[in-house]
Amino acid sequence: MKLTLNHKMRxxxxxxxxxxxxxxxxxxSQAAINVLACEPEWEALTSELGGNKVKVSSATTALQDPHxxxxxxxxxxxxxxxxxxxxxxxELEVGWLPIxxxxxxNSKIAVGQPGNxxxxxxxxxxxxxxxxxxxxxxxxxxxxxxxxxxxxxxxxVATALAKRLAEIDPANAAFYQSRYKDFSAxxxxxxxxxxxxxxxxxxxxxxxxxxxxxxLMRWLGLRQVGxxxxxxxxxxxxxHLSGLLTQLQRQPAKMVIRAAYxxxxxxxxxxxxxxxxxxVLPFTVGxxxxxxxxxxxFDTTVQRLLDAAK
Numbered sequence: 640m641k642l643t644l645n646h647k648m649r650x651x652x653x654x655x656x657x658x659x660x661x662x663x664x665x666x667x668s669q670a671a672i673n674v675l676a677c678e679p680e681w682e683a684l685t686s687e688l689g690g691n692k693v694k695v696s697s698a699t700t701a702l703q704d705p706h707x708x709x710x711x712x713x714x715x716x717x718x719x720x721x722x723x724x725x726x727x728x729x730e731l732e733v734g735w736l737p738i739x740x741x742x743x744x745n746s747k748i749a750v751g752q753p754g755n756x757x758x759x760x761x762x763x764x765x766x767x768x769x770x771x772x773x774x775x776x777x778x779x780x781x782x783x784x785x786x787x788x789x790x791x792x793x794x795x796v797a798t799a800l801a802k803r804l805a806e807i808d809p810a811n812a813a814f815y816q817s818r819y820k821d822f823s824a825x826x827x828x829x830x831x832x833x834x835x836x837x838x839x840x841x842x843x844x845x846x847x848x849x850x851x852x853x854x855l856m857r858w859l860g861l862r863q864v865g866x867x868x869x870x871x872x873x874x875x876x877x878x879h880l881s882g883l884l885t886q887l888q889r890q891p892a893k894m895v896i897r898a899a900y901x902x903x904x905x906x907x908x909x910x911x912x913x914x915x916x917x918x919v920l921p922f923t924v925g926x927x928x929x930x931x932x933x934x935x936x937f938d939t940t941v942q943r944l945l946d947a948a949k
Contacts, residue, residue, distance in 0.1 A: 688801050
C-alpha cells in the first residue's frame with residue numbers, strides 16, 4: 640500500500656509540474672502589451688516591432704477618412720484596455736480621439752503619459768501654416784499630418800516606437816531591440832529599391848485630390864500642378880473642375896491621384912476630360928489585396944505611379 644501511495648504522489652507531482660510548465664510557456668507567449676493604433680500604418684509598424692509581445696488593432700481602416708471617425712462603444716472598450724496608444728497626432732484625430740480617450744477613463748494613455756505615443760512628433764513636418772484661418776478649409780495648425788507617405792518617416796518613427804515599447808515593457812526590451820534591428824535592415828534595403836525604381840517619376844506633374852500626398856511627392860520628386868479640392872476637405876464643384884481643366888491646358892499633368900478612401904468621381908471626371916490616368920493609391924496598409932503590410936504598401940504605390948507615368 641505504501642508503494643502505491645508513493646507512486647500516486649509521484650504521478651500527481653509530475654502532472655502538477657507539467658501543468659505549471661505549460662502555464663509558464665503559455666504566459667510567456669502571450670502578448671505583454673495591448674496597443675491601439677489610430678491608423679493601419681501604425682498597427683502594421685507596431686506588429687513589426689512588437690511581434691507576439693503585443694496585441695495590436697487599429698481604430699480605423701484604410702477605406703475610412705482618418706479625420707472623421709465615430710467613437711463607437713466597441714472602440715471605447717478597446718481604448719479602455721490599451722496600454723499604449725499609437726497615433727499620428729498633428730491634429731489628424733482631433734475630431735474624435737480626445738473624446739475617445741476621455742470616455743475610456745484610461746489614464747495610462749492620456750496626453751503626456753508614456754502610453755500616449757504620437758508619431759508626428761518624430762518627423763519633419765510639411766505645410767505648417769503661418770496662421771490658421773478656418774475659412775480656408777480643413778487646415779492643420781501643426782502641419783500636414785499624412786506623414787506615412789514617406790518611408791523615411793516610417794524609419795524615424797520605428798526608432799522612437801521601439802524605444803517606447805521597451806520603456807512600457809522593460810522585461811522584453813532586448814526582444815524589441817532585436818525586432819527593430821531586423822526591421823530596420825529590411826526597411827533600408829527596401830527604400831533603396833523603391834528609390835531606384837521610382838527615379839523616372841522625378842519632376843512628373845500630378846494633380847492630387849486632397850493635400851494628403853505631400854510627403855510622397857517630396858520623397859519621389861513629383862510635381863503638383865493642381866488640387867481637385869478648392870479648399871482642404873471641401874469637395875470640388877463643377878466650376879472648380881472646369882477651371883482646373885482650363886489650367887491643365889496651359890500646364891499639363893501626367894495623372895490625377897487620390898487615396899483609396901476618397902470619392903473617385905471628381906478624379907474620374909478630370910481623367911476623362913483631361914485624358915490623363917486616374918490613379919488610386921492605397922495610402923495605407925489594407926486598402927487592397929496587394930497592400931497587406933508596410934512593404935507591399937510602398938511596392939504597390941511606386942508601381943502604380945510608374946504604370947501611370949508611362
